[in-house]
Amino acid sequence: MSNMQQDERSPVVVIGGGPAGLTAAYELQKRSSGFKPKVYEGGTMVGGISRTETNNGYRFDIGGHRFFTKVSEVEEMWHEVLQDDFITVPRLSRIYYREKFFDYPLKLFNALWNIGPYESMRILLSYFKWQVRPYRNEESFEEWVINRFGGRLYMHFFRSYTQKVWGINPREIRADWAAQRIKNLSLFKAVWNAISGANDTTSLIEEFQYPRLGPGMMWEKTAELVKEKGGEVHLRSEVVRVNRDGNRVTSVDVKHWNEDGSEPVMERVEGDHFVNTMALRDLIQAMDPPPPPAVVEAANKLKYRDFLIVTLVLDHADPFKDNWIYIHSPAVKVGRIQNFRAWSKEMLPDQNTASIGMEYFCQKGDGLWNMSDEDLRELAGKELEQLGLAKASDVIGAAIIRQPKAYPVYDGEYRAALDVLEEWIVSLDNFQTVGRNGLHRYNNQDHSMLSAMLAARNILGEEHDVWTVNVERSYHEEFEVKKPTPEMKAAIAAE
Structure with missing residues (x-):
């Protein structure tokens, strides 16, 4: 590999060219013409899991968006x-x-016809049973769903699919995943929507x-607009190290992969502010010097x-x-x-x-x-x-x-691990992490984008807590920034 090359100082470095990373760059430029963010994406195209791939003229998503x-x-x-x-x-x-x-959303007569009158009655009785005697503490996905739909409907329509998606027993998945992904929905509401035609539930639009x-079109165009305003978007450019001095990140080391397969080129990119979207586990492993052992241990628990x-x-x-x-x-x-x-x-x-x-x-x-x-x-x-x-x-x-x-994955270990990571990351003065994997949160695209917008506004002097986006609160509610504890600041100073 070539020797490290020193680049000119960059005000904002963005790690990852998916929806969150590109939104952060776009928002900065929209709100202040002086910013020329540098976006580094390890893949061959922008968009992350919202990209649109092409094969023989056929365009397709990595899952529908x-x-x-x-x-x-x-x-x-x-x-x-x-x-x-x-x-x-x-x-x-x-x-x-x-x-x-x-049919999904539920069409009442279609569901009754398919499931049969006997089983439909059992579903209804099960629903009322769990309304009268619900789980008092909803810790798992299974408990959360049963409290709202009853055990019988859970068995039919939630258990097998959830097992297939996650590869683990739904009892091992935390309730906060269900609260985020199936929020504002119950059996009563689903039936009422089917009868009345009313619908205010996001998952049933x-x-x-x-x-x-395809969705990749959105991010290809965003990348073009960022570059038109003087920003940079680099593909095949993987951030392999995040360098810091105490509680300030100073630079990132980027490995640029060549299309022709020749040896990659390493570059050190300095910056005043950094916005990350790479997976938290990878981010902590890339930190130099490494964070305290408890933080590294927490990152390794994320799945x-x-x-x-x-x-x-x-x-x-x-x-x-x-x-x-x-x-x-x-x-x-x-x-x-x-x-x-x-x-x-x-x-x-x-x-x-x-x-x-x-x-x-x-x-x-x-x-x-x-x-x-x-x-x-x-x-x-x-x-x-x-x-x-x-x-x-x-x-x-x-x-x-x-x-x-x-x-x-929202398993039994993730929440405690994430709390440790969050406390340490917010103690860094000029570094924020956003997006689905950057927050280890199963966000939809819009919430990943919102977390990035708030990070950009923080760089411009506002105070928002990106960690609270889409966590049991209104989309439009103001987000207060979370302050690091004195203990965490002292731990970093002692490193």
Whole structure:
């Protein structure tokens, strides 16, 4: 590797070119023309897990990304960046369970017909039982759901799918994950929505906006705008070390990978402020000097769920009309299936074909992750046929993307570990961490963006606590900055 090269001083260094990182850069430039942020992204394209990949002219997401939010600043940015490139997409999604399709959001008569009158009555009785005698302390995902839906409905519609997504027993997943992802919903509310047509629950919206060429379009355009205003966005540029002097970060070491496969080039980039979006576990391992042992130990307790998508091209259009289908059946490994033409017709170069995303939740290094691309294509085609959606012989093309650290895991250890990490990170004077993996929080795209906006405003002199975004409070509530404890400041000074 080449010798370290000293770059000119940069006011703001952003680690990661996903939604949070690019939003931080965009917000800085929007609010102050003097900023020229430098964004370093280790991948070959911007957007993180909101990027849009392309194969033979077919565009596909790493999981579907709806553009729906109650955060006015986020919606404003979406439209500032993409302007007329949004389309309005009607939502159609279903659950596949017991070899039948259930409408989602719940359609009362469809659900009753599929589940049968006897089991429907048992679900209702179970619901009332748990309303009368709920779990007093909701510690696990299972307890949280049962208190709101009853044990019988939990068994049918939550247990198997949650096990498939996370790979662990739902009893081991913390209740705060459920409170964040299924907030403001109960069986009574779901039934009332089905009867009345009323709906104020984010997870049950009936239509949403979507960039006509996929979510990656949003972040490709944001990167262009950042560069037009004098900022920099570097791809194939991995931050491998974060250098600090006491409670101030001084620089990052960036490994620039060359397209031609030649030896990477190392660069040291100094800055006055730093915004991080890389996974917290990786961040702490990259710190030089290392944080106190208790902080390193906490970071090593954080776990992640990985993900891969097998996008199949079929020789005919629309084997189903849904945007996506949740697959609760344990008989197949696939967890969710996307129909990208139902998101936007412009995702496909040939309207007489279909582009179907078969999503698998896995761990890096397990059997699914290590399968060859050819075997994954065969598995996905076979399971598509097993579900009665299309024949394996209809498949005329495939593309496979493996995505590590797609979801932060909310297991029994994570909360205590995160508290330790949060206290140490907020004690750094000029360093903030934002986004899904930067906060180890299963945020939607809009909340990742909001955390980045608040970080940018902090650099400009405001005081917001990015750690409280989307934690049991209103989107519009003011966020007070969290101050480091005297003990933590003393620990850093003593290093």
